[in-house]
Amino acid sequence: MSIYGERSRTIVEIEALSKSYFRDSLEIPVLRNLNFSLPEGEFVALMGPSGSGKTTLLNLIAGIDRPTKGKVKVAGTDLAQLSEGELAKWRARHIGFIFQFYNLIPVLTAYENVELPLLLTSLSKSERKEHVETALGIVGLSDRMHHYPRQLSGGQEQRVAIARAIATDPTLILADEPTGDLDKKSAEEILELLSRLNSEFKKTIVVVTHDPRAAEKAHTKKHLDKGELS
Amino acid sequence: MKILKLAIKNAGRHKLRTGLTIVGLAVAVMAFGLIRTVIDAWYAGAEASAPDRLVSRNAVNIIFPLPLSYKEQILKVPGVEKVSYAHWFGAYYTDPKQFFANFAVDHHTYFDLFPEVIVDSQTLANFRSQRNAAVVGQILADRFGWKPGDQVRLIGTIYPGDWDLVIAGIYHGRDKTTDESALMLRWDYLDETLRATVPVRAGYVGWYISKISSPAEAVRISAAIDSMFKNSLAETLTQTEKQFQLSFIAMSGTIITALRIISYLIIGILLLVLTNTMGMSARERISEYAVMKTLGFKPFHLVQLIADESLFISLSGGILGILLTFPMASGFGEAMKYYFPVFETKPQDLLVAGIFALCVGILASMFPILKATRVSIVDGLRSIG
Structure with missing residues (x-):
């Protein structure tokens, strides 16, 4: 089910995935030979200590980083086969990304921030308006749509960021520490919202988190330590 | 909401910095226009020459x-x-x-x-x-x-x-x-x-x-x-009236050349001022460009975003400078009317000033564009907070 109607979507398949970073000639392995699959409609919490490679794995699934070895297949597409341009187009269609620090554009209103990814679609202005208002309605910010980020609280900013992530009705929602910069109450609201997106709209969600409450909301917990998944 | 609107909003983020840059550009464009008008004034006699008049002087x-x-x-x-x-x-x-x-x-x-x-x-x-x-x-x-x-x-x-x-x-x-x-x-x-x-x-x-x-x-x-x-x-040397006038102007050739060089130096300074502003803006927004790339925006969108902002600033400065040139040239011409009896800003000088402002806008955006498009999303996101 989609926030805009019925739909049947996809899985994440990761095979023998390795990722290393290089500092001069020194290879620093981050992920080692990971195998991982994610059924549609799943809500996964990816946990682990700092430096364990959680964000790197999320970036690889989002197609914003390239693996050193192995295969990442999302929504039936082998990301290694896509050029940078194709990957950008693919991300716009399939990925909704939520950042720890919200990353809203400060000179745009909540409405305009949510509309931003929709500018890449062929939707008309009135269709974009409908999508933006729906997304902001879902996150409970219909009355704040013409506020700038500086006029919103941290929790509200993160809700705008979630609205931006769901506005294009993506296949997969990826959240990198979405409650990491929030107070307890705001964090609970955000987790509740993610949980609702999963249960009510059947969105597939992967959350990178240190927060045990976030893990509790997820159906599945995955632990990543020293580049290995358990 | 389109890229141009975002570019203009971006230009308004640091109002003082953008304002000072626009004023700086306006002053530079005005100075360019004024110097070109002075050079034109030097040549006014030659321009006023009739093609059917010859001047014969001692060879x-x-x-x-x-x-x-x-x-x-x-x-x-x-x-x-x-x-x-x-x-x-x-x-x-x-x-x-x-x-x-x-x-x-x-x-x-x-x-x-x-x-x-x-x-x-x-x-x-x-x-x-x-x-x-x-x-x-x-x-x-x-x-x-x-x-x-x-x-x-x-x-x-x-x-x-x-x-x-x-x-x-x-x-x-x-x-x-x-x-x-x-x-x-x-x-x-x-x-x-x-x-x-x-x-x-x-x-x-x-x-x-x-x-x-x-x-x-x-x-x-x-x-x-x-x-x-x-x-x-x-012996005589007979020339057209225009050649005759130009031979007088040639006596002031060094001054005119110096003025020409100064007018181009002003354009160079204008380029540095705007490049600095755009460079600072791009550095501050690397993480935003990374976020936009994550959302699916392609490098050409960023090129458009940065170039639009740069052009908005340069053309605002250019237009303001051109508008200021008229009263400035008028005042200068009035003050110098006994030395430059014909002192009038030519539309083509202002057109050249406008074209320079446009070129400066494009050139000043090059470095930030290269920086924004080359940085990887991961590196860009690392610059957050």
Whole structure:
């Protein structure tokens, strides 16, 4: 089910995935030979200590980083086969990304921030308006749509960021520490919202988190330590 | 909401910085326009030249005169319709620092050759009937408060002594480019005085002006005049009036070249100012560009975003600068009207200034564009908080 109607979507398949970073000639392995699959409609919490490679794995699934070895297949597409341009187009269609620090554009209103990814679609202005208002309605910010980020609280900013992530009705929602910069109450609201997106709209969600409450909301917990998944 | 709107909003993020940059650009564009106008003013005489007038001067140097007898010979050259002559007088009025052009001219023929110099019949009659009469331009008359009938005393430098003149009348320019700041006295008054005081200097003129039948004949007629006086004591060099004027301007060539260089340096400074502003903006927004890439925006979207912002700033500065050039040039022209009688900003100078502002906008965005498009999303996101 989609926030805009019925739909049947996809899985994440990761095979023998390795990722290393290089500092001069020194290879620093981050992920080692990971195998991982994610059924549609799943809500996964990816946990682990700092430096364990959680964000790197999320970036690889989002197609914003390239693996050193192995295969990442999302929504039936082998990301290694896509050029940078194709990957950008693919991300716009399939990925909704939520950042720890919200990353809203400060000179745009909540409405305009949510509309931003929709500018890449062929939707008309009135269709974009409908999508933006729906997304902001879902996150409970219909009355704040013409506020700038500086006029919103941290929790509200993160809700705008979630609205931006769901506005294009993506296949997969990826959240990198979405409650990491929030107070307890705001964090609970955000987790509740993610949980609702999963249960009510059947969105597939992967959350990178240190927060045990976030893990509790997820159906599945995955632990990543020293580049290995358990 | 489109990319352009976001670019304009981005430009307004640091209002003081953007405002100062726009003002800086405006001042630079205005300075460029003003300098180009000064250069144009230098060339105004040449621009006002008629293509059917030739000037014959001494082939050695303009400071050496030509015999009066050449007039009748030049008139015989096929294609020459009228001939007149003039002589640089080089006197001043009360203060040597108050320079103005003054010539001794043939009172019978001179104004016939210059239809752009409008002299009414009464003035012309006065000029032709009184030996020490002088005709002055409107700007010069305004400068010294001269009116027809006034007696004025010029102090000679080339021809020392006091020269008492009577203002016969005031001439006006037919065109905007006509100089209205000169004084013309009668050559015969000069010559008769020289015959009495320094006879050896009498009987000479500074240059001849020939009205020819067709500009297309200029080369042939010039060659014919010069060949007529070949191997004489005073060989001639005959040029079109424009070439003659340009030869004067060439004497100030170094100053004009320096002004040209300064005008281009200003454009260079303008480029540095905007590049600095855009560079700072791009550095601050690397994480935002990474977020936009994550959302699916492609490098060309970022190119558009940054270039639009840069162009918005540069064109705002450019347009403001162009608008400021008019009152500035007007004030400058008014203050310098005795030195630059024709001081008018040309549309093409402002067009060039506008094109430079456009180019600067494009060039200044190059470095930030390269930075924004080359940085990987992961590296860009790492720069967050």
